[in-house]
Every structure is written in structure tokens, then in C-alpha cells.
Amino acid sequence: MSGEPGTPVGRPGTAAPRGGGTHGGGDTQGSGTQGNRTRSSRIKSTRTKSTRIKSTRIKSRRAKNTAPSPRQDRFGTVAHHVLLRWSVLVLAVGVWEAVARAHGSVYFPPPGRIARHAYDLWFSGPARHAFLTSAAVDDILPSLGRMAAGFAVAAVAGIVLGLAVGRSRRAYALCNPVLQFARAVPPPALVPVFVVIFSFGTPMQIASIVFSAVWPVLINTAAGARNTDPLRLDVAAVLRLNTAERLWFVVLPSALPRIFAGLRLSLSLSLILMVFSELLPGTENGIGFTLTDAQTRSDLLTVWAALVLLGALGHLLNTGLLAVEKRLIGRGKAL
Amino acid sequence: MSTMSTAGRTTRHMLRLSAVGQHYGDHQVLHDLTLTVPAGQLLCVVGPSGCGKSTLLRTIAGLLPTREGTVEIDGTPVTGVPDRLAVVFQDYGRSLLPWLTVRDNVALPLRRQGLGRAERRAEADRILERVGLTGTARRHPWQLSGGMQQRVAIARALVCRPTLLLMDEPFGSLDAQTREDLEDLLLEVHHTDDTTIVFVTHDIDESVYVGDRVVALSAAPAARIVLDLPVDLPGTRDQIATRGLPEFVALRARVGRAVRGQTT
Numbered sequence: 001m002s003g004e005p006g007t008p009v010g011r012p013g014t015a016a017p018r019g020g021g022t023h024g025g026g027d028t029q030g031s032g033t034q035g036n037r038t039r040s041s042r043i044k045s046t047r048t049k050s051t052r053i054k055s056t057r058i059k060s061r062r063a064k065n066t067a068p069s070p071r072q073d074r075f076g077t078v079a080h081h082v083l084l085r086w087s088v089l090v091l092a093v094g095v096w097e098a099v100a101r102a103h104g105s106v107y108f109p110p111p112g113r114i115a116r117h118a119y120d121l122w123f124s125g126p127a128r129h130a131f132l133t134s135a136a137v138d139d140i141l142p143s144l145g146r147m148a149a150g151f152a153v154a155a156v157a158g159i160v161l162g163l164a165v166g167r168s169r170r171a172y173a174l175c176n177p178v179l180q181f182a183r184a185v186p187p188p189a190l191v192p193v194f195v196v197i198f199s200f201g202t203p204m205q206i207a208s209i210v211f212s213a214v215w216p217v218l219i220n221t222a223a224g225a226r227n228t229d230p231l232r233l234d235v236a237a238v239l240r241l242n243t244a245e246r247l248w249f250v251v252l253p254s255a256l257p258r259i260f261a262g263l264r265l266s267l268s269l270s271l272i273l274m275v276f277s278e279l280l281p282g283t284e285n286g287i288g289f290t291l292t293d294a295q296t297r298s299d300l301l302t303v304w305a306a307l308v309l310l311g312a313l314g315h316l317l318n319t320g321l322l323a324v325e326k327r328l329i330g331r332g333k334a335l
Numbered sequence: 336m337s338t339m340s341t342a343g344r345t346t347r348h349m350l351r352l353s354a355v356g357q358h359y360g361d362h363q364v365l366h367d368l369t370l371t372v373p374a375g376q377l378l379c380v381v382g383p384s385g386c387g388k389s390t391l392l393r394t395i396a397g398l399l400p401t402r403e404g405t406v407e408i409d410g411t412p413v414t415g416v417p418d419r420l421a422v423v424f425q426d427y428g429r430s431l432l433p434w435l436t437v438r439d440n441v442a443l444p445l446r447r448q449g450l451g452r453a454e455r456r457a458e459a460d461r462i463l464e465r466v467g468l469t470g471t472a473r474r475h476p477w478q479l480s481g482g483m484q485q486r487v488a489i490a491r492a493l494v495c496r497p498t499l500l501l502m503d504e505p506f507g508s509l510d511a512q513t514r515e516d517l518e519d520l521l522l523e524v525h526h527t528d529d530t531t532i533v534f535v536t537h538d539i540d541e542s543v544y545v546g547d548r549v550v551a552l553s554a555a556p557a558a559r560i561v562l563d564l565p566v567d568l569p570g571t572r573d574q575i576a577t578r579g580l581p582e583f584v585a586l587r588a589r590v591g592r593a594v595r596g597q598t599t
Contacts, residue, residue: 231429234398238422239444239491249443253434 109301111308118305140309143286146202147274150209154266158214159259162221163247166255172222179219187212187269188276200282209273213266220262224255260325267321271314287313349374349409349499349531350395356403357390364390366557368404370550374498377525377532379542381594382552388535391552392503395533396422408499417499421492425504427484431476431491437463438472441491448495458494466490466520482513486520493524500532506541515574518545522572539594543586544572551593562593 093111100110109117122136129137165171165179191208198204228251236246252259278288287306294302350372357365364387372378382388393399395406397416406413408420421444424430431440442459450458460472466486476484485505492500502521506514522545525532536542542549543566551562568582577583 229429231424231426232432234393234422235424235430235432237398237416238396238420240416240418240447241443245446249432249435253432 107300109304114301114304114308117301118309121302121305122309138285139287139290143274143278143288144313146205146277146286147209147270150206150273151213151267151270153206154210154213154270155217155263157210158217158262158266159221161214162218162259162262163225163251163255165218166222166225167247167251172226175222179215179222183215183219187273191273191277191280195280200280205274205277205283208277209270212273213270216265216269217259217262220258220265221255224258225251227258228254256329260321260329263325264318264321267317268314271310271317275310347374348372348407349376350533351407352395352404353407354404355391355394355401355406357387357394357399358402363557365394366559368558368560370560370563372531372533374409374531375529377522377534377545377547379546379549380533380535380552381537381539381542381549381590382558383554383594384537386552386554387558388537388552389503391558392422392501392533392535395499396420396501419495419498421495421497421500423485423488423492423500423502423505425507427476427481427488430488431484433475433477436473436475437468437479437487440476440487441494444491444495459490462490462494463487466493480513482509482517485509485517489517489520489524493528496528497530500530502532502534504536505534507537514541519572519574521545526570539587539590540578543568543583543590544574544577549586549590551590554596561596562590564589 097110097112100108122133122140123131125131125133125136132140165175187208190211191204194204194207194211198207232250232254233246236250241249274286275288275291277283278286279292283289287310291303291306294300294306348371350370352368352370355365355368356363368391380388380391390399394401395408395413397406397413397420401413408417411417432443435443438456438459441463442455445455445458463469463472466489468483468486468490471479471483471487476487479487488505506517509517518541521532521534524530534542534545536545546566548566549562549564550560551564552558553561564586566586568577568580568586
């Protein structure tokens with residue numbers, strides 16, 4: 001009854017093919033099904049995590065005067081978890097450092113030198129500029145600004161359009177093939193189109209980010225809105241909520257987990273497109289510009305520093321988004 | 336007040352079904368149902384599971400368009416969800432919105448009435464107190480027990496002062512003690528507000544204990560009314576004493592036989 005026939009087309013394709021590069025750090029680009037599996041299992045793990053956090057919150061609220069031992073236990077496991085999580089990274093960097101030093105290649109400088117170079121280049125500025133150097137202000141901030149603008153527009157447009165498409169069966173049926181097609185085009189391939197339309201510069205860069213980042217949010221929001229519990233829609237009807245109230249109080253919160261799944265994909269796409277659009281000629285600043293500029297000067301140290309910076313930025317942004325998600329969905333959501 | 340309708344009160348019918356039928360594709364669910372419910376009556380609808388009780392309720396609520404026959408509430412044919420109608424669903428875990436606090440859940444229907452935020456909150460708190468949930472306003476539904484969650488759902492149904500209250504197996508998933516408490520809460524609400532209530536249940540004991548009148552539906556397909564029985568029990572009911580009355584036992588037996596398809 002709830003119109004499932006469309007989902008076999010819509011559902012598996014929504015996020016999976018792009019799933020590989022999702023999570024900032026070092027995820028490998030998986031094939032379609034693999035990406036799908038890792039994504040769904042990841043969602044499952046964040047869900048259990050958020051419910052776990054929720055239950056501890058309740059417990060601590062209810063039993064304030066009990067002995068703190070279970071919480072200490074929990075702290076112990078958290079510390080253990082953190083140790084496990086970072087030990088591989090630390091080990092990898094250590095091996096990299098040792099091998100790079102032993103080999104002494106100019107192409108592969110040791111991470112210590114890269115870090116020092118990055119510090120000198122960007123983070124050794126005066127305290128009143130938050131320790132940013134003028135190079136950082138000139139290159140990192142414009143990049144981040146363009147990315148933030150592109151991501152924000154993509155997120156808002158994706159959620160609004162996704163809700164519209166997802167709540168109307170006809171709109172979904174009409175738009176789905178187009179969406180699947182638009183989603184299937186590799187985003188960087190669209191950049192030349194925007195170069196022609198906007199020529200080089202910030203509008204082109206922002207447009208590239210928006211038009212690649214909007215699809216995952218849109219498709220996931222539509223799927224989430226479509227799968228709103230029919231009983232909740234009955235409740236909305238019985239309470240005689242108007243369209244706006246129904247969307248705000250029932251459909252949007254129901255779709256929120258899917259929306260955030262889309263937002264995480266869009267965030268990593270925004271980062272990719274931010275760099276890619278800055279690699280093109282006509283760019284005057286940005287991290288991508290620093291990268292190509294250093295490459296033409298054979299300044300390998302700066303190239304590596306920019307790469308590390310991008311990795312760190314991707315990780316930070318993703319962590320920030322996860323924190324927002326946890327706050328919004330963890331609050332009173334019985335997933 | 337809750338005893339069977341007297342001659343004077345039958346003049347006003349809160350609910351009138353005339354030859355109502357519903358089917359999903361080829362599957363006939365309801366067949367030729369005709370039923371009138373006087374204002375202020377608590378009508379229990381019993382029947383074997385899957386016989387179309389929920390379909391009947393959804394039809395009355397205007398959630399399903401009527402395919403055959405007509406449904407009138409207070410003289411007006413039902414086309415969409417009518418005003419001043421409230422529904423309590425069985426699955427409180429899904430019918431309450433987990434992302435809203437208890438108070439916001441209860442206050443949600445009041446937005447329709449154009450009340451200010453403070454008024455909505457005050458009204459929600461008042462009704463929460465009435466259903467025995469003082470002090471839970473700022474918690475979330477999932478922080479409460481099942482019985483308390485269903486009380487929240489009842490509060491949300493009552494907050495708009497409905498003239499017709501529909502309940503779809505509301506206590507079906509609660510434990511015996513909680514269920515009895517809520518049955519008595521329902522009777523208390525019914526006595527004070529004089530609301531017309533259609534109460535769907537598969538529990539025969541419950542239907543006789545709670546109802547002014549019990550209607551039994553036959554098994555699927557094409558459920559029909561096989562028994563329409565006034566419940567002549569004392570107006571004030573008591574979980575222990577009422578259930579021990581010989582009249583109660585006799586009524587229960589009649590309803591039980593009807594539901595099992597035996598002629599009475």
C-alpha cells in the first residue's frame with residue numbers, strides 16, 4: 001500500500017555508488033554493493049551509538065546518587081576505543097616517517113617535515129589572527145568560504161526539493177529517472193559546463209559544488225520523506241495539521257536520519273569539487289590553487305602539506321556534521 | 336449517565352452508518368454495515384482479529400474514503416477527517432512523536448485552534464494532570480512506561496474536547512494491571528465529559544466492562560454485525576465487583592459466543 005514498487009530502483013542507487021569516498025579520511029572507493037554495505041552498517045553503528053548515549057543520559061539523570069563505577073567502566077571502554085582507533089594512524093605515520101627518512105627521497109618527505117612546513121606556511125601567524133599566516137588567510141579561507149556557500153545552498157535546496165519530491169507520489173515517479181541520471185554523472189565532469197556558463201572564478205566554483213552536492217541530499221531526503229511511517233501520517237491527518245505543520249513536525253523529523261546520510265555524502269563531494277574547481281586555470285587563490293602552484297614549482301613539500309591539510313579538513317568537517325547529527329537525532333528520537 | 340440511552344436522548348445521533356462497505360481490491364472487508372450511535376454512548380466493537388474493526392474505525396475517522404454507503408457524524412456526511420474528532424491508536428510508540436516532549440505532543444492539536452503558545456502549554460498541562468501525568472510534561476515519550484505513553488496519547492486526544500472519540504484497541508499491548516487502570520480512566524473521562532466513544536477491542540471482557548453497548552462483528556471476509564447488545568450494568572463500575580456480577584458473566588458469554596460464530 002505504501003507504494004513500495006518504486007523503491008527497488010530508487011533505494012539501492014541513492015547513495016551507494018558514491019559511498020566510497022564519504023567519510024573524509026582514508027576510505028577506499030568501493031564498488032556499488034560494497035559501498036552500500038559499508039554505508040548501511042555504518043548507519044547501524046551510529047544508531048546504536050546514539051541510542052547508547054541516550055540510555056546513559058537517562059540513566060545518569062535518573063540515578064544521580066548511585067555509585068559512579070559503571071560510568072568509570074564506560075570511560076574505560078571509551079579510552080580503550082580511542083586508543084584502538086588512533087593506534088593504527090600513529091603506527092602508519094611512524095612507519096612512514098622511518099621509511100621516508102631511511103630512503104631520503106625528495107618525492108616522499110617524512111611527515112615530520114611536512115607538518116613543520118604546514119605550520120610555517122599557515123599556522124605560525126600572530127595570535128590576533130588566530131595564528132593564521134597571511135598565506136592561510138589568502139588560501140584556506142576563500143576555499144572554505146566557497147565550500148561552505150556551495151554546501152549550504154546544496155543542503156537547503158536538496159532538503160526542500162527532496163521533501164517536495166518525496167511527499168508526492170507523482171512528483172517522485174516523474175523526477176526519479178531524471179534524478180538517477182543526474183546523480184550518475186561524475187560531478188567533476190560537469191565542471192567544464194559551468195566553466196562555459198560562468199567562465200572562471202568564484203561563481204563557477206560555487207555552482208560546481210552545488211550541482212554535485214545537491215543530489216545525494218535530494219535523493220536521500222526524498223527517500224526518507226517517502227518512507228514516513230503511514231501511522232504517523234494518519235496521526236497528522238487526525239490532528240488536522242496543515243501541510244507546513246505536517247512537514248515540520250512529522251515528515252522532516254522522520255526523514256532526518258536519511259537526510260544526514262545524504263549530507264555526509266554531499267559534504268565530501270563539496271570538498272572534492274572545491275579542490276577540483278581550484279585546479280583549473282584562472283583561479284587566483286585556494287587550497288587547490290596552492291596545490292597546482294606548488295606542483296609547477298616542483299615544491300613537493302607544499303604539495304604534501306596541502307594534501308595533509310585537505311585530509312584534516314575533511315575529517316574535521318565530517319566530525320562536525322556527525323556532532324550536529326547526534327545532537328539533532330539523539331534528542332528524543334526513538335530510532 | 337453512561338447507562339443505556341433513554342428515550343429522550345436517542346433523538347440526537349452522534350454517528351450514523353448506512354450500508355457501509357469497504358474493500359481492498361477484490362477483498363471485501365466490510366459489508367452492508369448499518370449502525371447508529373446516540374450522543375454520549377460508549378460503544379464497544381468486538382470481533383475476531385482481522386475482521387475489519389480497524390478499517391471500520393478508519394472509515395469513520397475519514398482516513399479511508401467510504402466506497403459504499405454513507406457515514407454521518409452529528410448529521411454531517413464524512414468526507415475528510417471531521418472537526419472535533421479524536422483517535423487513540425493502539426501503537427502509542429508510533430502514534431506519539433518521539434522528537435517532541437510530552438507537553439508538545441499533547442499541545443500539537445491545539446495549533447489548529449489558534450491559541451497562543453502559553454495558552455497551548457497551560458491547556459496541555461491541565462489535561463496531563465487530569466490523566467494522571469503531572470510532572471512529565473518536559474520528558475520525552477520514550478522515557479515513560481507503556482501505560483504512561485498511552486495516557487499521553489489519551490491526553491492528546493482529549494485536549495481538543497472531541498465530541499467523538501475513536502479508540503483502536505488502545506490497551507491491547509499493555510499489561511493487565513495497567514490496562515485496568517486505563518479502563519477506569521476512560522470510564523471516568525466518559526462520565527465527566529459525556530463524549531461519544533467508539534472503542535474497538537478484541538478483548539470480550541473489556542468490551543462488556545467498559546461499554547454501554549457492545550457490537551460484535553463476524554469474521555472476515557465481509558464483516559457484518561452479528562450481535563448488538565446493550566450492557567445493563569450499574570453505571571459505576573468496579574474492576575473486582577462488576578466482573579463478578581452474574582449479569583456480567585452472562586453478557587460476556589453472549590458476546591463470546593457471537594464472536595466465535597455460535598448462534599445465541
